Amino acid sequence: MVEIEFERRLERLFAESPELPDAGAFAQRVERRLDAGWTARRWLIGAAGVVGGVIGASQLMLSNVFQRVETAGDSARLLSSSINHISTGTDWMAALSGGGAVVWAAAAMAVVMMGFVLTRVIGEI
Structure with a gap:
């Protein structure tokens, strides 16, 4: 019986976890890191698409x-x-x-x- 009450109390404590004092700063750092790479990723994906298109077109031309x-x-x-x-x-x-x-x-x-x-x-x- 004591274990059931302990389990319920433990579940409540994990369900109601307190907010850390630096949670806002942490979220901002994560968002900055995610946003910083998107421009480079877009250019890299676009360049890979162009290279793939050129290779595909050359293969079509070479295969008669x-x-x-x-x-x-x-x-x-x-x-x-x-x-x-x-x-x-x-x-x-x-x-x-x-x-x-x-x-x-x-x-x-x-x-x-x-x-x-x-x-x-x-x-x-």
Whole structure:
């Protein structure tokens, strides 16, 4: 019984902790330290973003992505002509067995995925 009363008294003492005399000065020091680094952090994050963007753009240019997009355009033209053959009754399995349909299906899925990401980001804002 004595332990229960002691525990309750101890809990009350911890719940009602007295304010230290230098609490205000301590809070001001902490706020100054937190505020001082934000400008440097912003510049550092911005510089890292610019460097990352330059690296990403150079990697895109070096990986011949533009030539691949042009090839995908050629595949699209091939696919549209294949669809014309399909509508006229030619062998539709042979028309779809080329790589063009797969590329465009993957591109369509990527667009749908980006739509989902965009709606998620807008929902978070």
